[in-house]
Amino acid sequence: MFKRIEQLKKEKNAVILAHYYAPAQVQALADYVGDSFYLAKVAKQNDADIIVFCGVYFMGESAKILNPDKKVLMPDLTADCPMAHMVKDGLIDSMRAEYEDLAVVCYINSTAELKSQSDVCVTSSNAVEIVRKLPNKNIFFIPDRNLGRFVKEQVPEKNIILNDGCCPIHAKITAEQLNEEKKKHPEALILTHPECEPEVVSLSDYIGSTADIISFAKNSSNTEFIVCTEEGVDYQLITDNPQKQFYFPNPHPCCADMKLNTPENVVSVLENEDRVVEVSAEICEKALIPLDRMLQLAN
Numbered sequence: 188m189f190k191r192i193e194q195l196k197k198e199k200n201a202v203i204l205a206h207y208y209a210p211a212q213v214q215a216l217a218d219y220v221g222d223s224f225y226l227a228k229v230a231k232q233n234d235a236d237i238i239v240f241c242g243v244y245f246m247g248e249s250a251k252i253l254n255p256d257k258k259v260l261m262p263d264l265t266a267d268c269p270m271a272h273m274v275k276d277g278l279i280d281s282m283r284a285e286y287e288d289l290a291v292v293c294y295i296n297s298t299a300e301l302k303s304q305s306d307v308c309v310t311s312s313n314a315v316e317i318v319r320k321l322p323n324k325n326i327f328f329i330p331d332r333n334l335g336r337f338v339k340e341q342v343p344e345k346n347i348i349l350n351d352g353c354c355p356i357h358a359k360i361t362a363e364q365l366n367e368e369k370k371k372h373p374e375a376l377i378l379t380h381p382e383c384e385p386e387v388v389s390l391s392d393y394i395g396s397t398a399d400i401i402s403f404a405k406n407s408s409n410t411e412f413i414v415c416t417e418e419g420v421d422y423q424l425i426t427d428n429p430q431k432q433f434y435f436p437n438p439h440p441c442c443a444d445m446k447l448n449t450p451e452n453v454v455s456v457l458e459n460e461d462r463v464v465e466v467s468a469e470i471c472e473k474a475l476i477p478l479d480r481m482l483q484l485a486n
Contacts, residue, residue: 188450192216195457202235203453204250206242207397208419208445213241213262216450220423222398223249223295224310228482230254239456240464241448245271247464248299252474259464262452266444271297273330273352279304282327282348290323293477294331296354299466301329303473306480311381311396313485315341320484333357337381337394356440357382360415364436365390368413372434375411378403383415391415404428417442 195201196218204226205217214220219229223246230238230250238259240247243266251259274297283289293305294314302308309317311334318326319342326345328335330352339347360383369375369390378400379391388394393403397420404412405427412431414420418439425433456462466474 188454189216191454192450192457195454199237199457199460200235201237201239201457202229202233203239204229204241205448206246206419206445207401207423208417208442209241209448210419210446210450211422212450213448213453214419214422216453217241222310222312222396224312224396224481224485225398226250227253227295227310227478231482237457237460239453241453242266243268243271243442243444244464245296245298248466248474249295249302249478251464251466252299252302252471252478255466255468255471255475258460260456260460261462261464262449262456263447264462264464266447268296268354268444270330270352270354271301274301274350278350279327279329286325286327286348288323289325289327290321291327291329292318292321293329294334295478295481297330299470299474302477303470305329305477307484308477308481310481312398313481314338317481317484318342318345318347321345331382333383333385333388334381336385337388354382356417356442357415358384360384360387360436360440362386362390365413365415368434368436372411372413372432374409375413375432375434376407376409377413377415379415387415401427404431404433416440417445419445 203217205220231253247261291305326347329350332349335349376392378393410431413434
């Protein structure tokens with residue numbers, strides 16, 4: 188299968204991008220593996236004619252917005268992110284009417300439509316940095332309340348208004364689950380994604396994006412970690428640190444949508460080019476502005 192994928196990539200000048208939450212076999216065959224921010228930069232900079240994005244649909248949309256002239260494929264177009272839709276219709280307009288000097292800051296985990304209504308996009312890697320740089324006093328942070336709350340704590344000088352959305356996978360991680368793991372592994376450091384609920388964040392030794400968690404674990408002298416994010420990150424953690432131990436809350440946080448990206452589906456979509464990400468020219472034009480602004484401000 189790997190040989191077939193390599194052959195198809197060469198024939199079609201294709202590149203395969205995979206998120207850290209994709210299955211281990213898919214991360215192993217991908218050309219680039221990373222979090223949303225890293226993959227957005229790769230999508231913008233690569234010279235392939237075809238991008239195969241092994242993630243969820245908003246990621247494929249972002250790749251298409253950044254590369255409107257390229258063909259963007261996904262192994263399974265039904266792979267979605269519930270949080271990406273968690274902003275009520277008309278809410279952004281009403282917030283703009285209510286607050287002067289408002290910036291709508293849109294987590295990249297959102298639909299192209301929501302991005303098109305926003306002023307700047309952010310990822311969990313750069314949200315604090317970008318919000319701090321904005322000239323606006325009032326910030327409406329969409330769609331994730333937990334990442335928004337984390338940013339609010341780090342940037343108290345801004346009036347950050349939270350939206351009531353969340354990642355169902357991270358939100359299911361509880362303090363009770365974490366305490367159970369800590370009893371079993373008392374020497375382990377707790378590494379937590381800011382999409383988790385505040386009671387989980389408060390128990391943690393380190394809070395950061397998926398990429399930041401991977402970097403922290405690699406550079407830490409500690410040898411045991413409890414990881415509060417989607418279980419797919421285990422592949423990179425073990426690859427980087429074969430001598431260290433990684434544990435997850437029980438049950439393991441698992442995104443079923445991410446697991447739709449299988450090696451078989453990667454082969455199929457490369458052969459048939461039939462699962463194409465479509466974004467209208469109007470939405471592409473509008474959504475490109477906050478995505479480009481993110482890339483500029485994060486640099």
